[in-house]
Amino acid sequence: MQAGRVSSAEERWGKFFRWGPYGLLALAGSISAATAPVLMTRDGMIAAGALLLLALGLQLWWGRLRPRLPEHAPAARVYYVLRTVLAFALSWLNPLFSIFAVMGYFDAVRLLPPRLAKAGLLATAVTLAGAQSGGLPPRSMGGWLLFGAIFAVHAALSTIFGNLGEREAAEARAKAATMAELERTNARLEQALAENAGLQAQLLLQAREAGVDEERRRLAAEIHDTIAQGLAGIITQLQAVSAAEDGDVAHRHLERAQALARQSLGEARRSVHGLGPGALEHxxxxxxxxxxxxxxxxxxxxxxxxxxxxxxxxxxxxxxxxxxxxxxxxxxxxxxxxxxxxxxxxxxxxxxxxxxxxxxxxxxxxxxxxxxxxxxxxxxxxxxxxxxxxxxxxxxxxxxxxxxxxxxxxxxxxxxx
CATH class of the missing domain: 3.30.565.10 (Histidine kinase-like ATPase, C-terminal domain)
Known part of the structure; x- marks a missing residue:
């Protein structure tokens, strides 16, 4: 169940990293367009429109390329740098475009190697601090002081985001290693189960053969103890009949021979059916x-x-x-x-x-x-x-x-x- 929750959370974050930049870009573009007559000149509007198209093209390119790339691939660094530059330029034209720049806080650790992730976070902090201090560049000493204070806050936030991101990345790597080890263990287990199934089949065959041999020995011994001995007794009685001169004696031997024949037949039937000797029945x-x-x-x-x-x-x-x-x-x-x-x-x-x-x-x-x-x-x-x-x-x-x-x-x- 825990593995299912982890997989569900990873799927949600995967969807956010794929579609989040489009949503933030659309939101930033809509709000900036609504405030453009107040905050932007005509030339600024044209430049912002061109940069918006470039940002959208960059996102489409990255959306097609991203699934085929490993983590921290060179193309990911190019994408992050270009997106940060476009977000900075758009925020320069209209501070409300900084909404799009927020994405840099979320995926810096995922897209950049550890030695560059903090630099990417600080670059995002510059863009957001400039937008929140009234736009870039600051127009007075007070504006610069305000920009410095807000940047310090964002730098602290970026450090926190970076540490959280690194921890999450480390946990993700540990989970991936655990999953890989589980897959290897499952593969070995499946192989062992297959080998055990083969051994079990072999043991069953050997047990069946041993059972057949044991049953043959049992039947041979039972036949010897019943039919063979009965026939030997019958032969003895019939020989006594041949040698007897008294009719009564011969008759008694014939009766014994008949009794032995009936007894041997019954014992033979019991032996075939695997029953105990008839003498022990009662x-x-x-x-x-x-x-x-x-x-x-x-x-x-x-x-x-x-x-x-x-x-x-x-x-x-x-x-x-x-x-x-x-x-x-x-x-x-x-x-x-x-x-x-x-x-x-x-x-x-x-x-x-x-x-x-x-x-x-x-x-x-x-x-x-x-x-x-x-x-x-x-x-x-x-x-x-x-x-x-x-x-x-x-x-x-x-x-x-x-x-x-x-x-x-x-x-x-x-x-x-």
Whole structure:
């Protein structure tokens, strides 16, 4: 708002400096013409008319030239000197023409350099003092004394006008420098905004690509934990049907295969839609793990026990889903590779973290010689670790040939909001 007021004031002063000389010249000419029969001779009237035309021509010339010139240009000095001389000559013919000379007080600082501005103001003071003391030249000693006194007043006024003008000019230069600096700052800001927009677009692209990669990894892990494990279970049950001689036993295996197919289909649909495991839809983590262990034990034909230690409490959905998926993967690995007779699953609620331990008494293996993922056909330990690390957790493995396997997953205890 302050900048708007400054700009408005500058516009008003600009209009005054452009049209003020025309107005003062017209006013001085009108009043002088009205008093000419009393104050001027016929020859003086003719001379004044010629000087008026010259002053008008000078103003027209300056009005066309001024917008294209810098401050304190040589042409500005010529204009000021010629106008001052014409105003002095007109005031000599008729003191009332000094109205036109007043303009010299306003634009001396704008048109003249600092070393000449005071001289221009004093020249204007001579013209006005002469007109106000009765005209030039004074005709008596009293007239000269009166001229000297009035000139002293005008000299003091010119000094005041000069100081005010210099201060205004300094403020104008400071404002111009400030505006120029603001323009440079705005230009740098616009450049920075353009660069930031480019960086933001690049970051958005990278975030989108990272999101796509993360979603691919999530879907791959979910498919492995649902469809792949379900199909493996179905194959196991169908193989049991082929080997069964008792019709009732074969029928039970077929029912288990059908149940696994339906369960895997539902989990696959939930995975595609980014939902949590179906086992957690109606049960908390402890109960969901208990059912998962029981179902796995019946399906795999391996004795399995589930234990909860500590005070159970509702956890964040992502924490529960991660621990359940790790348990499913660990049990699936035990069924495929360990040849275990007993499996123990323990869920422990501790201060600040939750631990899931899956132990078996199977054949074990050397952890330093794990098969690559392409050979094992699944995500295995790497998938479990990736799930835990997304939650700032860890997965540790302990195993040795003939000594069974123990998998321990630790994640922060984040309560359900």
């Amino acid at each position: 049960d908390a983590l402890g109960e969901a793990l208990r059912k998962t262990v029981a179902e796995w034990s019946e399906r795999a034909g391996v004795r399995a026990e589930f234990t909860v230690t500590g005070t159970a409490e509702p956890l964040h959905d992502e924490i529960e889903a991660t621990l359940l998926r790790i348990a499913q993967e660990a049990l699936s690995n035990a069924a495929r590779h360990s040849k275990a007779e007993r499996v123990g699953v323990t869920l422990s609620y501790m201060d600040g973290e939750v631990t899931l331990d899956v132990r078996d008494d199977g054949c074990g293996f050397d952890p330093l010689h794990l098969p690559p993922r392409s050979e094992s056909g699944g995500f295995g330990l790497g998938g479990m670790r990736a799930r835990a690390e997304r939650l700032a957790g860890t997965v540790d493995l302990e195993s040795e040939p003939g000594g069974g396997t123990a998998i321990s997953a630790r994640v922060p205890l984040v309560r359900h909001d």
